[in-house]
Amino acid sequence: MTSFMKELWVQLKLNVRDYGMFIALAVIMAIFSYLSGGLFLSPRNISNLFNQTGYIAVLAVGMTLVIIIRHIDLSIGFVAGFIGAVAAILMVQYQVNVWLAIIIVLALGTLIGLWNGFLVAKMNLPAFVATLAGMLIFRGALLQVTSSTGTIIIPNRFFNMISNGFIPDIMKGRLHVLTLIIGFLGIAYYIFSEFKTRQSKIKYNFEVVSMPLFLSKLFFVSAIITWVVWILANFNGISYTVIIVGVVVMIYHTLMSKTILGRHIYAVGGNPDAAALSGISVNKITMIVFSSMGFLAALSGIMFASRLQSATVTAGTLFELDAIAAAFVGGVSAKGGVGRVTGSIIGAIVMASLSSGMNLIGLDISLQYIVRGLVLVIAVVFDVKTRNVK
Amino acid sequence: MKPLLEMNHITKTFPGVVALSDVSFKVYPSSIHCLVGENGAGKSTLMKILSGVYAHHEFDGEIHFNQERVQFNSLKDSQRLGIGIIHQELALIPELSVYENIFLGNEIKKGSMIDWNETIVQSMKYLQMVGLNVVPEEKVKNLGVGQQQLVEIAKALSKNLTLLILDEPTAALNDEESENLLQLLRNLKSNGVTSIMISHKLKEVVSVADSLTVLRDGKSVLDIEPSNEPVQIPTIIKAMVGRDLNEIFPKRVKHTSEDVILRVSNLRGYDKSKQRHVVKDISFELRRGEVLGVAGLMGAGRTELAMTLFGNANNYVMSGTIEMENNVVSIKTPKEAIDLGIAYVSEDRKGNGLILIQDIKENISSAGLKRLSQYGFVNPNEEIKVAQQYKQDINIKTPSIAQKVKNLSGGNQQKVSLSKWLYTSPKILILDEPTRGIDVGAKAEIYTIINELVNQGLSIILISSELPEVLGMSDRVLVINEGVSTACLDIDAASAEEVMMYATQ
Structure with a gap:
């Protein structure tokens, strides 16, 4: 038995980076469960937690890839908000079929991502600047398309099932x-x-x-x-949200761990010069990764609009920061080349648990921001400090 | 006359390497002293000691300046005595103006603020001294390399210069610019500024030097004082290369195929960022199953030649023709080069050869993933098998192929890099400095692998700055000087002196 404990300890120490997040999650859940008198772990709250995490989780998946190739995308929050509004307008004002509307906005999101990728890869703009501009542009675009109507109520039952329904x-x-x-x-x-x-x-x-x-x-x-x-x-x-997130994670996890494209993405992040000399087109990979980010931003926009059953003028505010935080908490390295899609999902759940738990115990919103900021710092410090443990 | 500078018995060791061993020389006031030697002979290390980059406790030996023993702790200490150094890589800030650069770190102040008017007036004085005819407000990035060098010299002069050190100042200059620079050194000399110049261009050396020192493997092998008779180029070359061939090269069979696999004619490559031709006119043939050595000094354009052949990886503006197996080919990207069967093992393993944070098997497969995959999915078992095979075949010393490459020694990293490219099943393998920074044992192993590969019919282009390596491993030797192919010698007819002659003419 002692040798078992010894091995367990060694393995935990070796893989502290992998298990760290789970331990953090367990600790957070235990604390809030205690503080809320068990309410936090009630079936209703957990179910809600997952549904609320969904639209950030898909963003975190896309952001994982973007950060792996050493870039960032700040535009995705308002892209998601804008896309949600476009979907609502298509369905409400133009009576477009719900499936067709979804396909149109997913394609639109992908195009927006491609545009960001084009600016970064071909125009050599720093991603920070290119997507900061995108953030402003799509915030403006969101206000523009909702200026005459304000909040658009979406009456479509099927559409609203996406983030509120259960199998x-x-x-x-x-x-x-x-x-x-x-x-x-x-x-x-x-x-x-x-x-x-x-x-x-x-x-x-x-x-x-x-x-x-x-x-x-x-x-x-x-x-x-x-x-x-x-x-x-x-x-x-x-819920359908869990199904959607599950499918997205499965596809991206497979892509990153089993395909040539995934390997090329890690290679570009690990050492772009070596990747280029290995016959990998760094520009092409950059465009693909930003396009995928745009696609997932659109998906997130659909999920959020569905969750609220409406498109609002402030939809998407700060989503990008939640997604970035989730990715970093989930062990993605800001230096590039390292990170897992599954890690970012756990990161998203950690951040959502924090918010949910703090709401549940009625912590003031001002303190909530401070706690989330500190948790992000702690997560990245932990990441940096454990990076060189062999 | 008493010497301005005496360096006595300088010895400097790095972990595992003796960079300088008991080097002494003297420089007299108002003279030009030249420092000559092959790459890695220790010239730059010696100048770093003189300028205080290495503090006085980091080496053995004494420096006397103006008859006084001096001990420098940093660059600042040597500057205070009037010693200025100009490195090969210019240390100017492109976005700042000429006058801002000249007085950077040495600002003229009025109270606590910078006196810009005085700065401009002063800078004009120094620009005139170096004969640079530009307005001081011009941004440095708009100047040519030759002009930038003059700005560097003006900057050095502004600090009450008595001894100017130049590390290969003419390497990046054309003939006219070089001649202007040498003339400036002569003018400075008559105004009392002494210079030490490191140079590979022996013609310049004999035309400008009052005294000179030749270094070889960290030792001073030839010392000419101003009172000695002027020295001839062949004497210098003999001193530069006449080292013991103490490195053992495995016996090899000479490959004398007439079958030309690659023919390069009048290749030119213009580097847009450097604004000059890095490859000027290179023509050669590579025969099937031979090792073609490429010799040339630093900055001759060896790596640049490799880059043009390997799918123009540096995006030069190219002209000239490349024929592969008697078909004219146009190779625009590294991917096309790989598909045609060209592989390039980089001289800079850590910079652009390997992905250090990934493991051995991922690095080995990284350029040949297509071979391992079906419908875009990598076969992980096959990947492991391939890596295990290479680990065994070329003896990568590691407990596991899941080991991160950053944890390997230089020699083992090089073997991973080699495996990576062999797995693309190339017809032509370009090896750029394959033994740089690796220990003697691993070197010998790499040599043996090279011989085995050509025996199997692979054609190899071996780029190396170590002349004995080129002479010991090649069937023929291509010599490059300043981007131009100056000779292609059969190994039996090639001597170190002759190669050096073509590399420095």
Whole structure:
């Protein structure tokens, strides 16, 4: 048993960067759960937490890629706000079909991202400046398109389901059965893929952790998934927001870890000169990454408009900073080349938990900003200090 | 006459390397002393000691200036005595005007504010002294390299200069500018300013030097005093290259194929940011299965030549023709070069060769991911297999291929870089300084790998600033001087003296 504890300790120390976020999340949740008398961990609150995190989470995914290639995108907040307004106008004033409207605004968002990418890659503008200009432009554009109407109420039920709806259940009952089934399928897939990875590592003589520790890790993660699923099943089940974020994360995680494009993105971030000499077009990668950011900003805009069931004149304010904070808290390096999409999602949940918890215990908004700022600083200091631990 | 400067028994070691070993020389007032030697001979280190860049406790030996022993702690100390140094890389600020640059760090004040009017008047005086005919308000970025150099000298003069050190001042200048600069040094000499000039251009050296020192491998091998007879170029060359061939090169079979794989004719490359041709006129043939050594001094355009061949990676304005396997090719990007079968192992492993924060296997696959992939998805198992293979084949010493490249030694990093490019299955491999900064054991291993590769039919262009390496590893030697190919010698006919002759003419 002692050797088990020893190995556990060594592994925790080695991977402190990976586990750090989870520990932070657990601590935050425990604190707020205590301070709110258990309210924080109630099914309703957790479910709400996820739905509120959604539109920041997709931005954080895109921002992860942007920061990995050593850039930044400050325009995405108001791009999201503007896109939400355009979607509302298309549906309300022009009676465009909801699917068509979604496709149009996603394409529009991608084009806006491409424009930013063009300024950065081809015109050699610093991303900070190019996207700061974008921030102003799309703030203006948002005010422009909503100037005659003010807030636009979106009456479309389907559209509003996106951020407020839950997947239907297959059985009537107190518990949401389909959610439970999806959860357990997820656990099965997780265990299966962990075993597969372990097998191939052993095949190539890579170091693996001992079997007891491996099993403990599987058990621990499965228990957490079970717990989350259980909480969700006790409320309305899995929301469409969770599904959307899950799909986005899966696609981007696969892209970054398994494809040539992902490798090229990491290479450009790790050393642009070496990447260029390896036959990678740095300009092309930059344009692709900014375009993807624009696409996700549009998705975020749709999700936010759906959440409020309306397009407002201030939609998107400070989204970019929440997304950037989520990425940094999630372990993305400001020096480029390092970062994971999954990390940024945890970062987004950490930041959302903070906001939600502070709201729940009625902390003054002024103090909320200060706490969030301090947490961001602590996260990045932690990141920098643990970076060189071998 | 008593010497202005005496450097006595200077020895300087870096971890693992003796950069200077017991070097002594004297410089007399109102003279020009030249410092000559191959790359890495220790000239720049010696001048850094003299100018106080290395503090007095960081080396052994004594410096006497004006008959007094001096001990410098920093550049400021040497400046106070009137010693000014002008580096190869000019230290001017492009966006500032000429007069602001001249008095930067040495501002003329009225009260606590800068007296700009006096600054401009003073700067005009110094501009006149160096014979630079521009208005002081001109921004430095609008001046040519030769003019910028004069601004540097004016800046040095403004600090009550008695000894001026110039590190390869004419390397970036054309003939006319060079001649003007040398004339300026002669004028300064008659006005009492002594100069020490490091130069590779021996013609200039013999025309301007009153005395000279030749350094080789950190030792002074030839010392000519003003009272000695004037020295001839061949004597200098012999002193520069006549080192013991103590580095062992593996025995190699000479490759004498007549099959030309690459033919380059009248290649020119204009660097827009430097505003000059870095490759002026280069023509050569590379034969299948041979090692073509490329020799030339610093700034001769060796790496620039590689960049033009490797898909014009530096975006020069190019002209001339490149034929590969008897077809004229136009290679516009590194990707096209890689697809054609050209690989380039960079001289700057850390700067643009490898991605240090990534692991060995990711670096090895980074230029050849296509071979590892299907529908854009990388096959991770295949990637591991490839990396394991190279680890074994060329002996990358590491516990695991999952090791980050930044944790490897220079030699092992070079092997990773080599593996990366071999995995693109090239026909032509350009090796740029493949043994720079790596230890002797790893050097020998790299040499053996090079020989194995040509035995397998690969054609190699070997760029090196170490002459023994070029002579010990090549089948033929291409000599480049100031962007022009001056000779292509068969190895049996090539001697160090001859190569140096073509490299410095």
